[in-house]
Amino acid sequence: MLSCVMKPQICIHMVLRRCYSDVVRVAEVDGIRKITMIDDKTRNSMTIKMTQNLLKAVTENVDGPELRAIVISSGGRMFSSGHNLKDLASSDGRKVFALYSELMVAMQACPVPVITAIDGAAVAAGAQLVAQSDIAIASNESTFATPGANFGVFCHTPGIPIARSTHRKTAAYMLLTGLPLTAQEAVERGLVSRVVRKDELEKEVAAVCDAIKAKSKAVVSLGKAFFYKQLELDTGSAYKEGAKVMSDSLDLPDGIEGLKSFAEKRKPTWKHKA
Incomplete structure (x- = not known):
């Protein structure tokens, strides 16, 4: 070991x-x-x-x-x-x-x-x-x-x-x-x-x-987890689950920060917290 x-x-x-x-x-x-x-x-x-x-x-x-x-x-x-x-x-x-x-x-x-x-x-x-x-x-x-x-x-x-x-x-x-x-x-x-x-x-x-x-760890981790999950779903179920995950991601601290930084035309400051 x-x-x-x-x-x-x-x-x-x-x-x-x-x-x-x-x-x-x-x-x-x-x-x-x-x-x-x-x-x-x-x-x-x-x-x-x-x-x-x-x-x-x-x-x-x-x-x-x-x-x-x-x-x-x-x-x-x-x-x-x-x-x-x-x-x-x-x-x-x-x-x-x-x-x-x-x-x-x-x-x-x-x-x-x-x-x-x-x-x-x-x-x-x-x-x-x-x-x-x-x-x-x-x-x-x-x-x-x-x-x-x-x-x-x-x-x-x-x-x-x-x-x-x-x-x-x-x-x-x-x-x-x-x-x-x-x-x-x-x-x-x-x-x-x-x-x-x-x-x-x-x-x-x-x-x-x-x-x-350059990206938020929390955002990438959530994305990776759902990417593999949706591969096992039929298309309809994948879209249903995907829409929910995307909606939930808007409430992540880094989801909020990402949209705010884009609107303010600056680099985001990630917290990397789920």
Whole structure:
């Protein structure tokens, strides 16, 4: 699990400013929590330990006004090689899927946007992590594949967010053949949000984070929650619920401030309170 580089009492007050384990490094700067997978030995495979660390990093101290976005990236040769086959063959193998599903649900429930920054191959559960993230930005050298059936373990759970973010035929192609998509194919088919040159990836991620930070956390959190809720509703119910949420948002302190600042032609001063 994560261990704190700084003294424990300082780390608590600074909201996970700088923590690490031997599989992830976590640093929080100016409201952005950067989670870097550093288990290059296993090509950032989703071991139980890796999953536990990621789950902790996307659920700990996320409700305060300081945190505005979470970015998950990787160091080493690839983004992630997916579930660790040695783990799956062990006595604890069956625990992996339930734990990883818990991480996926936590990412969606997280009150701030979860962004993946991909440089290299995202395979199986690695592609699942990308598909489940709110925003995915990839370098043009990245690839995406779900080849589990090649090893006798079909990518059932990776297919859940992939089928919800890509075209149906694209999801079936990936899951049934195991053949990879290029970064360009992934952006054209909805798996990732944007593709940039490798040397522009960090700059593009920073620009996205800056755009998020310019907004009220309360407004963005409410928007993210309803966005995922309405996806499960029929169109009529979605509009009914959406109209209510929008009406209620006018009573938020930051809803009031936003409209007032627009009328007064000035920058808003957000309180970030629900």
